Amino acid sequence: MIETFELALPHGITLSVRAAGQPGRPVLMFLHGFPEAAFVWDEALVRLANPAQGGWRCIAPNLRGYERSSAPAAADQYRVRHLVQDIAALIDVVTADSPTPGRVGALVAHDWGGAVAWNLAALQPQRMQRLVILNSPHPGTFWRDLRHSPAQQAASAYMNALVRPDAAQRLSADGYAKLWAFFHGMSDTSAWLTPALQAQYEAVWAMGLQGGLNYYAASPLRPPTAHDPAAAGVQLPEALLHVGVPTLVLWGLRDQALLPGLLDGLQAWVPDLRIERLPDASHWLLHEQPDRVLGLIEAFVNAARP
Numbered sequence: 001m002i003e004t005f006e007l008a009l010p011h012g013i014t015l016s017v018r019a020a021g022q023p024g025r026p027v028l029m030f031l032h033g034f035p036e037a038a039f040v041w042d043e044a045l046v047r048l049a050n051p052a053q054g055g056w057r058c059i060a061p062n063l064r065g066y067e068r069s070s071a072p073a074a075a076d077q078y079r080v081r082h083l084v085q086d087i088a089a090l091i092d093v094v095t096a097d098s099p100t101p102g103r104v105g106a107l108v109a110h111d112w113g114g115a116v117a118w119n120l121a122a123l124q125p126q127r128m129q130r131l132v133i134l135n136s137p138h139p140g141t142f143w144r145d146l147r148h149s150p151a152q153q154a155a156s157a158y159m160n161a162l163v164r165p166d167a168a169q170r171l172s173a174d175g176y177a178k179l180w181a182f183f184h185g186m187s188d189t190s191a192w193l194t195p196a197l198q199a200q201y202e203a204v205w206a207m208g209l210q211g212g213l214n215y216y217a218a219s220p221l222r223p224p225t226a227h228d229p230a231a232a233g234v235q236l237p238e239a240l241l242h243v244g245v246p247t248l249v250l251w252g253l254r255d256q257a258l259l260p261g262l263l264d265g266l267q268a269w270v271p272d273l274r275i276e277r278l279p280d281a282s283h284w285l286l287h288e289q290p291d292r293v294l295g296l297i298e299a300f301v302n303a304a305r306p
Contacts, residue, residue, distance in 0.1 A: 002042055006068060007061075009089040015061040016068035017090075018042065021049030024097045025057040027104045028301060031087070033111020033136070034212045035171075035179050037204040038062045040286065044108070044294055054302045056105065059094050061087075063113065065211020067204050078211075078218040080240075083116045084123060091127050103127055106301040110134040110286060112215050121243045129304055131247040132297055135255050135283050137262040139221065140241040140269050145262060146223055146231035153223040155257050160225060162216040168209040176205055183284060186256050192287040246272045248300045250293060252281030274300075 003019045018038045028048055030041040038060040045058040062069040064086055065078060072078070087107075095101050107128045109117035114136020121131045137145075145152035161167065171179045183189050216222065222230040247270050253260050260277070267273050276296055281288050 002045060007090065007093055009086065009093065011085060011089060013064055013070045013086055013089075015064065015070070015086065015090060017062070017094075018045065018060045019058060019094075020045035021055065021057040023057060025055055026100065026305065027091075027095050027098050028056045028058050029087070029091065029094070029104045029107050030058065030060040031063065031107065031109035031113025031117055032060070032066075033109075033113050034215065035182065035205065035209070036111070036201070037067050039200050039204070040110075041108075043290055044286075044297070047294055048298060048301070053298055054305065056301075057094070057098065059090075061090055063116070065208075065214055067207055069211075071208060071211040072214075075214045075217040078214040080116070080119050080219070083215075084120050087116055087120055088124055088127055100129075103129065105305065106130040106132055106297075108132040108134075108297055108301075109136060111136050111283070112212075115139070115215075115219075118243065119240060121245055121247070122240050125243070125245050128245055130301060131243065131245050132300060133247065133249045134285060134293070135250070135252055135258055137258055138241075138243075138266055138269060139236055141262045141264065141266055142221055143231055143234075143236050144265075145259075146221060149259075149261060152259050152261065155259055156223050158257065159216055159222045160228075160230075162213055163222070167213050171209055171213075172205070176202060179205065179209075186254070186282040187284045187288060192284075241269045243270045244272070246304070247274070248296070249273065249275045250278065250285065250296060251275065252278045252283060252285035252288070254280070254282040257283060 006014050006016050008014045032038055032040055041060040047053050048056045049058045065071045091104055107117045114133045220230055220234045224230045224232040278285055286293050
């Protein structure tokens with residue numbers, strides 16, 4: 001059974017949350033990406049809350065800017081330090097009555113949620129025992145390939161369209177046609193995108209798209225253009241790159257936006273690393289292969305149960 005509620009954090013941000021499992025149990029936290037929301041983790045929450053699969057307390061917040069979570073208007077309020085602050089504060093709140101206050105058993109994250117998770121793991125590794133990433137590039141390999149890989153630059157070109165002032169209007173037009181293209185163009189959606197799931201997406205999108213788009217506007221990790229150096233104009237500090245917690249990366253190799261080359265050299269920054277490549281999955285691997293993806297997550301997080 002999925003619970004929904006809102007949590008006010010000490011720094012003035014409120015996050016709407018979906019949860020399953022008994023309070024007081026060890027916590028798993030799940031972070032979504034764009035253009036999704038916390039509901040995409042519902043099957044994972046129910047499965048891993050089941051005592052037969054670990055009996056975790058499972059928490060999936062809507063990130064700031066999404067659904068009913070706080071949505072600051074200024075794009076600079078979506079810089080990584082603010083996003084990391086949100087999740088660190090949320091971990092404190094939801095683990096207060098757990099066996100490990102201030103620390104989750106694992107942080108599991110996809111897409112933009114993964115960007116937040118990579119940074120939290122680098123800056124505050126004490127917040128998690130393990131890290132699971134689904135098709136979300138490590139900032140070091142993404143920064144490298146946005147500067148030096150023509151193929152990744154071309155694959156990521158859509159990011160520069162998402163920072164346009166009229167992006168929300170364009171994505172909302174014609175029944176969210178351009179948003180649906182993110183799914184239909186990469187995945188056989190007939191196999192998983194049911195009318196009920198489609199309605200869940202559109203209900204969230206109707207609450208506003210600008211919050212999610214502000215993640216792109218706030219980040220310099222975009223392909224360079226003639227008018228914007230983007231990734232070529234920044235230096236990433238080493239403190240943001242080294243992740244010491246045990247990490248599982250699940251990667252759908254048919255991802256057309258985030259190419260498999262982003263996995264190359266990852267172990268230099270993440271020494272305790274396991275990579276599972278899914279040849280027949282795309283960016284939307286959680287939907288396309290839920291049994292395999294959730295089985296891999298379950299085995300990994302339960303192997304080091306606190």
